[in-house]
Amino acid sequence: MKQSAQGKLIHFAKFVDRISSKFISLKWKISLLTSMILLIVVTIFSIISYKRLINNIDQQSEQQYQRHVREVEKLIEQISHSSHLLIRMLPFLKGMDVALSTQNTKQIEEAFDHHWPLLQLQNGIEAVRFYDQFDQLLVGWDSFEPDIYRDKLIKEHVSKVNFHEHPANPLICLESCIQYTIEPLLIEGVRAGTIVIGASLADVFLGFKRTFGSDIGLFLKEKKYKITHNDVWFPEWDIRLAALTNRDKNIDVLNQTLKEYPDLVSLKQGIQTQSNQRHQRIKLLPLQGIGVTDQAHLVIITDITETIEAIRDAIWRIVSIGLIGLIFSGILLFAILSKPLSQLKHIVFTLPLLAGGSFGIFRATLSSMGRKQWLKDEIDLLYEAAIALSHKLEKLEDKVIYRTKQLVKQRDELSKEKDFIAHLLNTAQVVVLTQDVKGKIMMLNAYGEMLMRYTEEEIKSKTFFELLLLDGTQYHLNEDLKQVCYGQREQLRHETITLCNDGSKKHIVWLHSRLSWQSEEDSSVLSVGLDITEYKRVESNLIWLANHDPLTNLFNRRRFSEELERMIIWSQQNQQPGALLFFDLDRFKYINDTSGHQAGDSLLKKVADMLSHTIRAVDIKARLGGDEFAVILPEITASGAIEVAKKILFHISETQLIVKNRTHKIAASIGIALFPEHGNTVHDLLAAADLAMYQAKDKGRGTWHLFSNDDEIRERMHTLVYWKEKIEYANLYDEYLLYFQPIMSLYDRTITHYEVLLRMRDKDGTIYTPGAFIAAAEHIGLIHEIDHMVLRKAIAQAAMINKLGNRIRLSINLSAHAFKDPELLPLIRNELMFHGVDPTLLMFEITETAALENFFGTKQLLEEIKKLGCGFVLDDFGVGFSSFRYLRELPVDAVKIDGSFVKDLANSSADRVLVKALCSVAKEFGKKITAEFVENEEVLILLEKMGVDFAQGYYIGKPCAGNEIFHHLKLDGAVNKLEYSYSGKKVIPFRNQK
Known part of the structure; x- marks a missing residue:
């Protein structure tokens, strides 16, 4: 035994030496790799931050440009509006109305001379001219030198205003830009010529400066005028600077910009330049409303120095913080990983003893590793797991016995789950059944038995198709179910009417899927059905309501318009005339007010019933809203439509309603329009019939009227003129x-x-x-x-x-x-x-x-x-x-x-x-x-x-x-x-x- 243990120790020592010769510490790998990743992240983050800041500036500049455009247009519009108000005031000045109506030049000069300085001083008016109806200049006042070309342009606009009788607001830019307002002159309702007022754009520049704080100037591109000492000519751009805020400072900026960007197109797109250690953004705004030969632009100069410096400071802060964090995290990570990874290395080198079966030596070697028992980490958990593993391997038989007991316990749990599923199937509010490949039903849950009125014995004698009310699609449905049963398709969904055992019918949505645990020879299908009978009923009612008026059961306006459009197309294709009758009930509001809305509703129902019994079956009737009705008469002439209208009027006159001993009789006014004679669109026909109906009302109500173009013009003009005066007064x-x-x-x-x-x-x-x-x-x-x-x-x-x-x-x-x-x-x-x-x-x-x-x-x-x-x-x-x-x-x-x-x-x-x-x-x-x-x-x-x-x-x-x-x-x-x-x-x- 001792020799065996010594041999294992020698084998383990050789194994450790072999590994050590090729070993590189994990803490160095982790530290280096982490440092590289952090360096890449800092670099990418710095680049992204820089680009995002630059993009934000570009977006803000574009938004600011749009605001500049809108503000300039608004300021110019304010000038035009002020001139418009001034023009309306001029005829009311003392003596001006008589002088203008007689077009006496001398009288106009005498009456207006003492007003001219005041207009120049207070209103910034540069020019005032009076023309007669024949485009001839009567008299004029200008604050600038005479110019034939300017006079020609103004006269062209005066001719257009005299001809069309509509005001004009031209912007003419020659030696400077002047906003002209030209309007026809009316003296007591009589044309008395045309007034021209010209205002400078000085208020535009001042207003723009106040609003945005940016400098603004005016570029003019023309060669027929001499450059004065106040103007600056830029030959490379071929333009003249006519006006500029902060002139001395910004001329230096423009000269610097001219050297860097000799092409004017760059200024139109917007450029950024640097002058006197200040960053400027320059962009041109085109002036709208001037002619092709008079080209003018506004130049906007915005100081963005603070924004540029803020971007640079932000990028440097990001880079500095990132590098400091990178160094600190690398040192900290290396210090943290040193000891745990050394312990991990010791455990790894000891694991071969466990593979060799030396459980005692394995535990003794691990025990020699000094470690703390408080504040455990993953290394300690790995140590404990290795010790526990060695004990478990020694007790393998006990583990097998324990595992056997666990399998018995799992079988009991599966039995409980089976009982739970059976209970769930019986309580779920859906139909659940299974069927074999031949369609024979094998199982039906309790809800399905209750819904379809079948017992368990009765349903097992049926096939699935015997439960359905099919309309010739049985073959295709059978084939689709077979594909589900044999796994050729995953699911099948369809809607059918299901026949219940008591003779009732249910509309059910079925979802079929294959039971995957079944074999190919004994496959089956799980069918789940949801009862949507009530939903279908509500859906049918909503579809009906979408096309009908719920009170009278007639078509509503939307459906009637569709039918009228269809009938117009049919009439054009078949060269068959038709007619549209449009009428409302006279004094219907009086019945509503005196007898209540229920009486009015009853009357509307009576009219609808009358129409159903009066017109032909092919005719289309509708209630368009309130007391308005309409009838489409296909394949009918004008005389035939008139006869139908007379018949409707006769039956309406016979209709009466008795409410609380009060008898109400009604009448109607019918307008008749023929198609395609009076219109080939729904809108035109309804408008024509509507106008004809009002013409019938003018005759005395209770009658009909056939539409004619004269009626339309007269009625429309009368109504529009009447309300136009009231609206304009308001x-x-x-x-x-x-x-x-x-x-x-x-x-x-x-x-x-x-x-x-x-x-x-x-x-x-x-x-x-x-x-x-x-x-x-x-x-x-x-x-x-x-x-x-x-x-x-x-x-x-x-x-x-x-x-x-x-x-x-x-x-x-x-x-x-x-x-x-x-x-x-x-x-x-x-x-x-x-x-x-x-x-x-x-x-x-x-x-x-x-x-x-x-x-x-x-x-x-x-x-x-x-x-x-x-x-x-x-x-x-x-x-x-x-x-x-x-x-x-x-x-x-x-x-x-x-x-x-x-x-x-x-x-x-x-x-x-x-x-x-x-x-x-x-x-x-x-x-x-x-x-x-x-x-x-x-x-x-x-x-x-x-x-x-x-x-x-x-x-x-x-x-x-x-x-x-x-x-x-x-x-x-x-x-x-x-x-x-x-x-x-x-x-x-x-x-x-x-």
Whole structure:
């Protein structure tokens, strides 16, 4: 035994010597490799940091350039606007109106001479000229030398203004740049020639300098003028410096730049130069609106010395800190690894004894290694593991016995898991069955037996295909199942109608997969079925609602437009004429007001039933909204359409409704448009029929009218001229008012925010709602101006409220044309910044139909405004059910259920079902829900039970002017309270969240 042990020790010693001759310490490898990695990391980090800082400067420079462009354009626009206002004022100066109307040159000079110095001094006006209607100069005042070329350019613009009667704002750059404003002159409604006012760009330079602090100058490129002593000519660039802030300092900078960059293209792209130990960034801004021969640029000079020095300091700090950390970490790592790795080396050299079976010697050798028992590390764990391993090898038989006991225990656990799976299959709310390769059912869970009304014995006598109601696809389904069974495909999913044992039918989605533990000869398929019968029923109802009006069961506007477009195409292809009848019910609003909305709804149903029994089966009828109906008559002439219209009018006149001993009779006015004669698009035909209907109303109501082009022009011009005057008056004298209607949170019945509503005040004090004038504003192109006004007033109102310490949210309506306005987003951003309003306190309301009209444009604009922090509400939600799939695409925060579904909620079960469905859809998409037209407590309670978040309507509060609502606000500690009553109860409208 001693010899054997000695032999093992000798063998171990030789092994250690053999290893030591080729051994390199792990601590040196780790230290060197770690140092190299840290060095590479420091280098890469320094390079990345430098490039990132440089890129940040470039990006900031580009953003600053865009701001420069916008600021210059804004300043020039302000000059044009000031000149425009001055032109409007000139005819009102003493004696000017008579002199201009008579076009007497001497009188104009006498009347205007004493005003000219004042305009030069106060307004910075460089030129004023008066021309007659024939482009002839009557008289003019200029602060610079006469120039034939300038006069020619001005006269060309005067000719265009006289011809088109539209103002012009040319920018003419010769010896300097002058912003001209040219407008036609009206004296008491009569053309009296044209006025020309020229203003210098001095205010542009001063305003730019004040805003950005950068120096700005003017480069002019022309050769026909001599260089004065105030100008500087740069021959390499072929340009003249006409104006420059900090002239003496910046001319040296430009001369230095000229030596480095003789090509002017470099300045247009932006360059960086160094002069007198200062770093400058120079870039050209092109002036817009000048002719091809008059080329001018603005030059921007920005001092970026501090930025460059900051970059250098940051890079040096990064490199210095990295190198110091590299050295320190290398030394520290080497010191830390020395002792543990020496111990590890000792254990490694001892392991061959364990392989040779010398367990006692192995443990004795390890025990000779001095080590501490406190603060153990991985080396200590390895030591203990090696000792434990030697003991375990000696007790191998005990280990085998222990392992056998463990296998028995695992078998018991598997049995428990099997029982758990069986219980899970029986309690899961899905159908689970297995079938063999022939389709015979082998097992069905408890839920499947309950759903399909089969017992275990009955189902095992069936095949899977005997449970299905197939429509000729049995062969393909059988083949697909065989592919799953033999592993040729992983899964199979399909929907079928399943026949239950009691004769009922269920719509089930099946998912088939192969049981992999089965053999090829005895393979089987696991089939899992989900009952979607109720989902299919709801889906069918929603599809029907997407195409029909729920009150009358007629087509809605969306489906009617599709049918009309289809019929127009068919008519063009087959050369068959058709007609469109468009009518509404006269005095329908009176019936609603006197007998209630239920009476109005009953009347609408009667009209729908009458139409079904009056027109042909091939004719298409629809309710377009409110009391508006339309009928498409294919393959009919004008005389035939007139006869149908007469028949409809006759039956409508016979329709009556008795409510509370009050008999209501109605009439209608029908407009007739023929296709393709009166239009070959849906929009044109509906517009023609609409105009014809109003012409019929003008005849005395209860009659029909066939569209003609003369009718269209007369009606449209009458309406547009009438409202154009009112809108222009309101724009001129700011006769727009903002009303605010409270919106209540149904969680605690507090007023959380207000909807902003627009009103227009006429000369006689009449207040108009948007429905009266918005359509006309859209036609005459003033809708964007109104949108901008509403945004400015609403944001200013929010700022005023915030200054009192109140956090009230305002919901602002946007018109359908707002999404086509490129100035909308910059306006919102500027107003928020100017007033300092928290954007989370502002929400914007858009109608569902307006949002879907230009879906991608709307989505893009909503995402941009959402980035500012504002919220969005989808108004009139539910009017177009086909837009449900777009709800998840639009970044809206809340939806507002259309009031037509809410106003009669307490009395209409159909409306309750519909509102529940709308709430369910909105909640699934995580949207807040607002219900409008809440007119009583009963409706409010129903909405609370349905989980609606907010309520709005006359029962909560009527729209009021801002001074009637917000003048009650006062700061009261942590909570601001506004006493506002509804139905005799006092509520807390909002809480101040600081």
